[in-house]
Amino acid sequence: MQYAIIYIATLVAANMAIAWLGPTAMPVVAFLLIGLDLTLRDRLHDQWHGKRLWPQMFTLIAVAGVVSYALNPVSGQIAIASVVAFSVASLADAVAYHMLEGRSWAIRANGSNVVGATADSLIFPLLAFGTALPSIVLAQLVAKIAGGMVWALLIAWLARATKPKAA
Structure with a gap:
């Protein structure tokens, strides 16, 4: 349940940041928040x-x-773009994650993050802003993959650190 709450809070924070700061904030938001959401997925x-x-x-x-x-009705287009893009990205991520079955969790998470990040990076700016500028798409793609890698390593480390020790 904790991952689900963090997942929602992170997507909302990403949407609000983009609504308030605009497309130039996308690479930072992508690294810090979308990389986390892809990994939590x-x-x-x-x-x-x-x-x-x-x-x-x-x-x-x-x-x-x-x-x-609900927090910012002006962000309606951002919220719709987020729902559509992240739904497609989640499907793409899930297929890749499933195809990597048998590998370590970190390999599966990072490999599927590349696929999910690519889908999200292409769809979100097009729906949110009516354009997908190659420089912004590339910057956020790299940021999502790098952020996802950092978050995957951190989550894997936390899972090992908090796992109960065998008696």
Whole structure:
């Protein structure tokens, strides 16, 4: 449950930052927040495997969009773009994550983050701002992949550090 709450809060924070600061903030937001969300999606994938995975993931994405809109109705276009882009990115990420089954969690998370980040980086600016400037798309793609890698390493380390020791 803690990952789900962090996932929603992070997407809302990303949406609000972009709504308030505009497209120039996208690389920083991508590194700090979207990289985290892509990585948390993989952790949730493992927790919610099976029939519950897709309804719960799409519910989280939709809730983040609704909360973003409720906090700042002017950000409506950002919230819609976020829901659509992150839904597509989540599907792409999940397919890649599943295809990497049998590998370590860090390899699966980072590999799938590349796929999810690519989808999100192409779709979000086009829907949010009506354009996908190559420099911004590339900057946020690199930032999402790098941020996802940092977050994957940190989450994997925290999971090992907080795992109960065998008696």
